[in-house]
Amino acid sequence: MGAPKHLLEIDGVSMLERVVRALRDSRAGRITVVLRIGDDPGRVLAEALGVPWALAAEPQRGRAASVRAGVEAAEGGAAGLLFALADQPYLLPSDFDSLIDAFASDPRGIVRATYAGEPGSPVLFARRFFAELLSLEPGQGGRVVAARHSESVRNVPLDPHRGRDLDRPEDLSDRSPTTGSAACSGSRDGYSPPSMERTLAIIKPDAVRASQTGAILEAIEASGLRLIALRMLRLSRREAEGFYTVHRAKPFFDSLVDFMTSGPVVVGCLEGEGAIAAYRELMGATDPAQAAEGTLRKRFATNIEQNACHGSDAPETAAVEIRYFFRDLDLVERD
Numbered sequence: 303m304g305a306p307k308h309l310l311e312i313d314g315v316s317m318l319e320r321v322v323r324a325l326r327d328s329r330a331g332r333i334t335v336v337l338r339i340g341d342d343p344g345r346v347l348a349e350a351l352g353v354p355w356a357l358a359a360e361p362q363r364g365r366a367a368s369v370r371a372g373v374e375a376a377e378g379g380a381a382g383l384l385f386a387l388a389d390q391p392y393l394l395p396s397d398f399d400s401l402i403d404a405f406a407s408d409p410r411g412i413v414r415a416t417y418a419g420e421p422g423s424p425v426l427f428a429r430r431f432f433a434e435l436l437s438l439e440p441g442q443g444g445r446v447v448a449a450r451h452s453e454s455v456r457n458v459p460l461d462p463h464r465g466r467d468l469d470r471p472e473d474l475s476d477r478s479p480t481t482g483s484a485a486c487s488g489s490r491d492g493y494s495p496p497s498m499e500r501t502l503a504i505i506k507p508d509a510v511r512a513s514q515t516g517a518i519l520e521a522i523e524a525s526g527l528r529l530i531a532l533r534m535l536r537l538s539r540r541e542a543e544g545f546y547t548v549h550r551a552k553p554f555f556d557s558l559v560d561f562m563t564s565g566p567v568v569v570g571c572l573e574g575e576g577a578i579a580a581y582r583e584l585m586g587a588t589d590p591a592q593a594a595e596g597t598l599r600k601r602f603a604t605n606i607e608q609n610a611c612h613g614s615d616a617p618e619t620a621a622v623e624i625r626y627f628f629r630d631l632d633l634v635e636r637d
């Protein structure tokens with residue numbers, strides 16, 4: 303598929319080099335380039351730039367592997383770690399410095415770039431979050447940790463034009479007139495980002511009854527997923543049976559329908575890159591006893607049935623489930 307994305311050039315300088323240069327010109331300390339196994343051109347470039355590199359071992363762990371490599375490469379005494387992506391080549395040194403300044407005023411928190419109100423990258427984590435970053439589940443990225451600690455997150459608004467990421471080589475033709483350079487100390491694993499998806503989220507009767515709707519919506523928004531529709535309703539028996547029809551033969555089916563009709567639910571449609579997996583990560587395992595610390599089910603679920611929330615499990619089911627509750631006209635385009 304041609305050159306790896308981070309080696310594609312803008313005005314003769316690769317995206318990776320632009321990011322490294324911008325970091326060098328910022329107040330960031332030690333820089334490490336995180337590379338996928340087999341990324342020899344990336345390694346050669348890092349060496350030519352005189353920047354240490356680290357390999358994201360266990361590539362099947364996806365972003366969690368890149369995050370781990372970045373944390374392990376951090377200096378023993380580093381107060382924090384800034385994760386920057388090679389595909390944001392227009393960020394300026396001053397953008398990184400804005401994040402670093404915000405961090406300096408509270409060096410125990412998380413500082414995150416936002417663009418027109420939407421959370422994005424880079425993100426800077428204080429040392430106290432390193433252990434959690436090391437124990438991410440496969441496929442998870444740092445934003446899961448930020449979502450778990452939303453009370454510790456400080457948002458720093460940056461210029462959306464400079465912060466846009468270049469997900470496709472053709473994005474390179476849509477150049478910014480402000481050709482700056484930008485970030486990297488841990489680069490995103492892989493070059494094919496997840497596609498834009500929609501998923502159905504249900505806040506179940508147990509969580510609505512316990513007044514946890516707001517906290518769940520807050521965690522959803524803090525994770526970067528966008529709400530594009532939301533409503534409260536009470537399912538009839540027939541509606542609950544229809545929604546969970548794939549579980550009709552399961553021994554827990556009748557009890558599940560009793561539970562789902564026991565009070566109002568809040569249903570929402572979420573949108574974002576890889577939204578289906580991202581929301582499932584945020585929810586955690588079906589059984590709260592198995593769910594990771596900080597996930598919605600760990601925080602709010604009572605047991606495997608009364609488990610606070612539901613999320614679609616695949617694009618096909620998401621399409622059906624969204625249509626179960628929303629008309630096309632109800633799904634709002636967000637800016």
Ligand code: CMP
Pocket residue numbers: 549554558588606607608609611612613
């Ligand atoms: P959800 O993700 O909505 O998908 C199906 C639901 O069935 C699940 O969450 C739980 O609420 C419920 N469920 C799944 N497994 C069990 C089980 N073993 N016992 C009782 N309820 C279950």
